Amino acid sequence: MKKALKITLVTLFWIGIWYLAVLIYSLIKGMDLSYNPLFPYPHDVIIRLFKLLLEPSFYLSTVFSLLRIIASTVIATALGVLSAIVCSKINFLNSLIKPLLATVKSVPVTVFVFILYLLVFDLTSMIITILMVFPIVFANVYEGIKNIDRDLLEVCQAYKIPRKKRIVSLYLPTVMPYFVSALTSAVGLAWKAGIAAEALCPPENSMGLHISLAKQNIDNEELFAWALTLVLINLVFEFVLKKIIRAVFKRYLPNEVRNENK
Amino acid sequence: MKINNLTKRFGRKAVFENASIEFEENKINYILGESGSGKTTLLRIISGLDKSFKGEISPQYTKISCVFQEPRLFPNLTVAENIKITAESSPYTVDDLLKILELEGEADALPASLSGGMKMRVSLARALYYNGDLFLMDEPFGALNDELRQRILPEIFKRLEGKTVIIVSHNVEEAKSYASNILNLDLINNSLSSK
Structure with missing residues (x-):
């Protein structure tokens, strides 16, 4: 209450x-x-949002954009985790990946969009999302692996604890808080970057296309309505993601994360 | 158990220089010595955690129970899980070990809720549960008060009968009470440096 x-x-x-x-x-x-x-005033935007809710294209675009961003986030997360594991084992690969991370960090999203626009028009928003999410997941998981307690690794070595038990008892509990933190910040960024890319390079059935059209028609009420939709979807998305993470990985999370917003 | 021609250096500083050290097998061995005399280093070499040395160890034990200077417990595992992580089965039950180490009722507790002494006793329980052929223990009873030490040490040593045990300690009285063999690393180092 x-x-x-x-x-x-x-x-x-x-x-x-x-x-x-x-x-x-x-x-x-x-x-x-x-x-x-x-x-526009908030009440005008809400009225426009209700009007949008009556159009089938609203749902089609929202669902397709959502699917694109979720798919890209999943791919980027998997790639980030795998690369972090491999790079933590092979130092040279870590040096190899650093220029890519530095490029993604320093070059504005718009530049990437304009490059990809000519190369892979339809896939632009997906690739942009992957480019934004991958470095965050990679850096955090890599940091987590590097922070694994050396003393406990020695315990594993001394008692010849099997690999599976090591992963469950040591690696996952250490890396999981880093992974969760990465994922929660990456999801917000995925939304922002993915929809921005859609708006600059709009594929069919996308929220970006509607935003782009609203901008062309100087229909700011609709722009605000779409922005409000994005905020609401992102809030729901983050809420669901946190619930899933807590349900699946509960025992590997520190108490403060487990109990957050309970 | 013999360690022959042991040489171990940290940079230019030699901790052991061509030293030969002998322990009695299936007995309780105590290592005494000042800080920095190489007690912990010697245990790490025997356990196989430190491989950067010259010399021969025979016989080579493969099943070794280690008690480190610090408890080294897995923070996300309960006390019972920390004990059972080392082996699928054991001649001892977790409940028995918790009873002799006076940790009854703590099976489901997380290490963060335990005192330093309690954590060390969990570490001891873990080593006993693993039931190695060789026990390497680095100041295992240092965190226990005298009363507790008097109550639980006889119980622990009863379960170590027939095992080769090497204990690093500063407590001469304790060594005299329980050891079959006492090795003073200061004497070994002095004899080496005077050669």
Whole structure:
């Protein structure tokens, strides 16, 4: 109950700020205070969102974008984890992968989108998502592996503890908090980068296509409605992801992560 | 058990220089010596954890129970799981070991909730559960108070009968009470340096 009240108050606070911002903007620009098509009021955006909800293309685009981003995130996560394991064993491979990570870190997403636009138009958003998620998962899991307690490794060595037991009792509990932290930040980034790539290089049936069209038509109400949709989907996505992680890997997580938002 | 012509260096500093050390098999051996005399290094060499040395060890034991200077427990495993991780089966049950080490009721506890002394006793229980042919123990009773030591040490040594046991300690009285063979590393090092 306390938590629900807190969420309601926080939501109301930010809706209030939104109203105030529109009001101030309208006053400065000398525009109509009751309706602003460039910087719409929250109630206008919600009405537009309800209108979008009545269109079948809304669901089709949302589902396809969602599937693209989930698939790319899964691929990037698998690649990140595997590469981190291999690179932690072979130092040379770690040196080999560093330039790729440095490039992804320093080059803006837009540049990658423009390059991929000409090479693999339809796959642009997926590749961008992979490029954004992979380094985060890789770096965190690699760091986790490197932080494995050397003393406990010696215990495993002294008692000849089998590999499977070592993984379950030592590797997973050490690496899992790093992995969870990577995944939660990577998911948010996957959304942002994936949809941005879709908007710049829009495939059929995508949220990016609608955002791109709304921008071309200077339909800011629809832009805001899509942005709101993204926020809501991301919140649900993160919530579901945390539940899944906690259910599957519960025993490998430290107590503070296990009990977070219980 | 013999270690012949043992040479071990850390950079330029030699901890052992062509030393020969003998332990009594199937008996309790105590190693005494000042800090830095190489007691822990010697245990690490015998256990196979340190392979960067010259010399020969015979016979080579393959099943070794180790008690390290620190408890070295897996933080995410309960006390019972920490004990059972070393072996699929054992002549001892976890409950028996917890009883003799006065840890009854702690089977499901996580290491973080235990005191330093309790953690060390779990580490001892783990070594006993593994039931190695050779026991290497680095100051295993240092964290125990005198009363507890008097109660549980006879129980532990009863279960070590017939095993080759090498214990590193600073406690001369304890060594005199339980050891068949006491090795003073300071004397070995002094005789080597005077040669």
